[in-house]
Amino acid sequence: MALNIIVLIKQIIDIDQMRTDPGTGIPVTQGIPLKVETLSKNAIEAAVKLKEKYGGKVTGIIFGTEKSNAAMKEAYAMGVDEGFIITGYPGNNPSLTAHVISEKIKSIQGFNVVILGNQSADSYTGVLPGLMAGKLSLPLLGNAVSIEEDSGSIKIRRALEDRDQIVSAPMPCIVSVTQEINQPRLPPVLQIMAAGRKPINTEQASLIDLPAGKVLSNLAPKSERKRLIFEDVEKGSEEVAKIIRGEIK
Amino acid sequence: MKFLVFSDVGKNVSEIATKLRDLGEVHSFTLKSQRDAVMKSGSKKLVLLDGTSFSGNVSEALLKSDLSGYDYVFIASTPLGRDIAGIISAKTGNMIASEAFDFTIDNGKIRTKRFFFGGKTIMEEETGAKIVTVSPGSFEPSESPDSPAEETITLPGSPEKLLEEKDREAGGTNIESAGIIVSVGRGIGSKEAIEKITPLVTATRGELAGSRPVCLDYRWLSEERQVGLSGKKVKPRVYIALGISGQIQHIAGMRGSKIVVAVNKDKDAPIFQECDYGIVGDLFQIVPKLVEKLKK
Ligand SMILES: Cc1cc2nc3c(=O)[nH]c(=O)nc-3n(C[C@H](O)[C@H](O)[C@H](O)COP(=O)(O)OP(=O)(O)OC[C@H]3O[C@@H](n4cnc5c(N)ncnc54)[C@H](O)[C@@H]3O)c2cc1C
Ligand SMILES: Nc1ncnc2c1ncn2[C@@H]1O[C@H](COP(=O)(O)O)[C@@H](O)[C@H]1O
Numbered sequence: 001m002a003l004n005i006i007v008l009i010k011q012i013i014d015i016d017q018m019r020t021d022p023g024t025g026i027p028v029t030q031g032i033p034l035k036v037e038t039l040s041k042n043a044i045e046a047a048v049k050l051k052e053k054y055g056g057k058v059t060g061i062i063f064g065t066e067k068s069n070a071a072m073k074e075a076y077a078m079g080v081d082e083g084f085i086i087t088g089y090p091g092n093n094p095s096l097t098a099h100v101i102s103e104k105i106k107s108i109q110g111f112n113v114v115i116l117g118n119q120s121a122d123s124y125t126g127v128l129p130g131l132m133a134g135k136l137s138l139p140l141l142g143n144a145v146s147i148e149e150d151s152g153s154i155k156i157r158r159a160l161e162d163r164d165q166i167v168s169a170p171m172p173c174i175v176s177v178t179q180e181i182n183q184p185r186l187p188p189v190l191q192i193m194a195a196g197r198k199p200i201n202t203e204q205a206s207l208i209d210l211p212a213g214k215v216l217s218n219l220a221p222k223s224e225r226k227r228l229i230f231e232d233v234e235k236g237s238e239e240v241a242k243i244i245r246g247e248i249k
Numbered sequence: 250m251k252f253l254v255f256s257d258v259g260k261n262v263s264e265i266a267t268k269l270r271d272l273g274e275v276h277s278f279t280l281k282s283q284r285d286a287v288m289k290s291g292s293k294k295l296v297l298l299d300g301t302s303f304s305g306n307v308s309e310a311l312l313k314s315d316l317s318g319y320d321y322v323f324i325a326s327t328p329l330g331r332d333i334a335g336i337i338s339a340k341t342g343n344m345i346a347s348e349a350f351d352f353t354i355d356n357g358k359i360r361t362k363r364f365f366f367g368g369k370t371i372m373e374e375e376t377g378a379k380i381v382t383v384s385p386g387s388f389e390p391s392e393s394p395d396s397p398a399e400e401t402i403t404l405p406g407s408p409e410k411l412l413e414e415k416d417r418e419a420g421g422t423n424i425e426s427a428g429i430i431v432s433v434g435r436g437i438g439s440k441e442a443i444e445k446i447t448p449l450v451t452a453t454r455g456e457l458a459g460s461r462p463v464c465l466d467y468r469w470l471s472e473e474r475q476v477g478l479s480g481k482k483v484k485p486r487v488y489i490a491l492g493i494s495g496q497i498q499h500i501a502g503m504r505g506s507k508i509v510v511a512v513n514k515d516k517d518a519p520i521f522q523e524c525d526y527g528i529v530g531d532l533f534q535i536v537p538k539l540v541e542k543l544k545k
Contacts, residue, residue: 126382167303
């Protein structure tokens with residue numbers, strides 16, 4: 001059955017490139033490029049694969065800012081068909097994010113499945129899948145490592161703490177994916193160029209007043225490691241063995 | 250104060266209940282299969298959920314238990330736990346503070362500490378959140394002599410269906426309390442190579458652990474041995490990282506170690522910035538040397 005899929009895409013700063021001030025521990029976010037968040041890429045890849053297998057359409061939603069066009073273009077290049085950017089993202093406030101995105105989803109007719117990451121790579125909140133399921137009153141299939149359609153239902157495989165499961169739910173439903181589900185594609189240049197010409201729908205979020213947390217501090221933890229590095233394997237092993245021996249009980 | 254604690258993993262309930270029982274009355278909820286692990290958690294009441302569990306029907310059961318009677322709901326951040334926390338937050342309108350590894354409660358406000366920017370920073374927040382997801386392994390569980398009043402609830406039916414279930418190797422390992430950890434990364438190259446590491450584990454009387462790719466992508470080790478932001482937070486006397494590059498999400502799980510030893514063939518690997526002692530070279534050459542020298 002052809003699937004009408006919605007995928008949720010977060011744009012974040014490239015945390016690999018982000019440094020923290022060695023003296024104060026303050027993160028230096030100025031001038032760090034933006035990118036599509038890691039798990040969102042897995043979500044896009046999963047959505048596009050489903051479309052390629054069953055036919056249908058993939059709609060991307062970013063709750064972001066005026067600077068989110070680049071992320072949507074990347075999503076287009078990976079195979080997303082239509083994209084909505086909702087501007088006004090105030091930063092980490094999952095309840096507000098869930099509110100804004102679920103209102104948008106309610107305006108999209110006849111979708112079958114909403115796909116998103118299980119925990120995003122920067123804030124790592126991990127509660128958006130549950131919030132979306134709660135707000136839209138839809139079943140949630142969380143932490144998928146594979147997804148397929150099966151006569152009107154979605155079927156996923158997942159790993160829970162101590163067991164592996166195959167579970168299904170009728171559509172429409174929400175599916176969150178883990179990093180292990182796939183290897184997101186690197187789109188070819190031609191597709192990237194075509195994506196650049198595709199229109200993007202942008203609208204302003206109607207924000208509601210939800211209290212955000214007060215950040216008291218956000219600093220790099222101090223690392224006070226000795227950093228004694230041996231390039232001489234023999235000498236290194238000797239020294240390290242001595243240290244370890246003193247700690248064996 | 251009154252607290253509701255839920256986890257689908259009994260051990261996690263005990264960790265959180267141990268921390269909370271001095272602050273007020275704890276009612277613990279878990280799956281029926283987890284009963285034994287929660288009996289000595291010092292909870293006043295223990296509610297066992299019976300039946301096939303999904304995020305949907307567990308949330309429904311928790312919502313029916315009159316959440317408004319509790320000051321806070323604490324849920325361990327397992328895959329199922331996070332989903333449930335989100336659902337009950339949406340249904341009750343109560344905010345969530347997520348991924349806390351430490352917290353204090355003061356005058357109706359909760360202060361939580363969690364990792365941010367993928368583990369590069371620690372964020373301390375003050376919020377009016379009533380729901381908190383707690384990173385597993387954040388607190389040391391201790392046994393209490395008081396037994397809880399028990400109650401069993403049958404989980405309601407659900408639109409989700411369980412088609413197949415397989416238990417994974419339940420090793421019962423507890424790397425969180427290990428004194429020495431030998432941890433392997435993608436650099437070991439194959440599952441078979443673990444045999445070459447075991448002599449070092451034996452020689453150090455340590456526990457074996459691994460990075461995320463080793464435990465999740467390749468399944469060379471079981472998931473309960475994963476160290477990192479999305480895995481276990483460990484604090485051994487010695488953490489020996491073999492063929493682990495030292496990405497920030499891994500470091501977030503082993504930062505509490507007293508001594509960190511790293512072996513990596515790439516001298517620019519970031520793990521060398523986060524270690525006390527490093528050896529640049531092939532781990533398959535260095536591990537036997539260490540074993541031999543430890544035996545002497
Ligand atoms: C949201 C999120 C959460 C994550 N959570 C976690 C987590 O909890 N835990 C975790 O570990 N990761 C986590 N990761 C993944 C993390 O970013 C890294 O991808 C991962 O830690 C890399 O694992 P690795 O060091 O084993 O592999 P690699 O990065 O591939 O490193 C392998 C290393 O082995 C070395 N090597 C190869 N052969 C040899 C040899 N013969 N001798 C010596 N050295 C050798 C190489 O030089 C290299 O440095 C997370 C990522 C994200 C986005
Ligand atoms: N601002 C956002 N816009 C669109 N999708 C988002 C946003 N924030 C989070 N998501 C989605 O929710 C997933 C989990 O995020 P989180 O719950 O914040 O850890 C991400 O991988 C994205 O798929």
